[in-house]
Amino acid sequence: MIRKKLEGNGLWESSRMMLPEHKDQILLRNKQEDNFQGHRPELDEGELERMFRIVQNSLQYSFPVKVRMYDPQEMLIVAGIVEKIDPVAGWFQVGGDRFPLADMIHAESP
Incomplete structure (x- = not known):
């Protein structure tokens, strides 16, 4: 069936x-x-480090990434190659747009 x-x-x-x-x-x-109109999920230190490492590898080795971002209104997926990272200011850039590192929920690299 x-x-x-x-x-x-x-x-x-x-x-x-x-x-x-x-x-x-x-x-x-x-x-x-x-994660529509939900609360920001709490991630453990290990998961945050893993996501940041994926973003760093994208910058360093030009790997494409797919990052799911927290947004209370809609599903936000950032896909592409990371162009810049500013860990002090807390953002990363993909496709000319900046996104807060603190809003990352999930990151993966194909």
Whole structure:
């Protein structure tokens, strides 16, 4: 059976018979993952160091990066090669735009 996603509610067609508690949990998890209008997540020191190292490697070796930034209004993904980093002022630059280092939530390098 091919499952297709229903439009709008984010549930699968084969899961129409869901308990309300399960539906609430799925919607809550999706909202947390999207980080829309949520609180800034608290990251541990190890995760912050790992993300900063990825940004530094992009600058040094011209690797492309994909950085998810905290924004209470929308999903913000910064993708490209880091051009500059100013750790004292707390920003990095991609594509001519500056982004606060403190707003990084997740960083990855393909």
